[in-house]
Amino acid sequence: MAWVPNALGVFRVLLAVPIVIMLLDRRYGTALALVALAGISDVLDGYIAKRFDCQSRFGSLLDPAADKLLLTSVFVSLTAIGLVPLALTAIVVGRDVLIVLGVIAWFLVIGPVDGEPAVISKLNTVCQTGFALCAIGLAAYGLPPANVVSLLGAAVVFTSITSGMYYVLGWGRRAWRSTHAAP
16 A cells, blocks of 8 residues: 555656646646546545555655646646736746755755645645636636636635745744754
């Protein structure tokens, strides 16, 4: 059972390409199904890892990396075809770039990084996934109403900025303590 969560993470990474292709081809129904499948695999990944105590260092890094790759690909594609405003995608991608740069800096200055997702970050992933599903659903089937998509877009902005600030301030404080600790 220990390999299943990591396999689901790799599966999400591999789903990014067909999702982008479906979106760019405006095959929204198929894209919607694939994004939903990716979301379900993310939930299963976490559930199985915790329930069967098969969490691993690799998995703790793969899971957020898979989420970032998949959601960034979806947001950029949705913006490219005119379904998502550039400003929203810039906030989503900017947050992820900031986090990745922070991880690289931590690794170079302090050492290995342990994946520790914050609750606000998990909520951000849920909001981004929900927004993507709703934006694609609106394009494919006219559902949900546009105001629901707008509300979820606002939630994405709020959780992206809040979680980005959480990581910058929280990990910045940890870095300061780690590099300025008394010998």
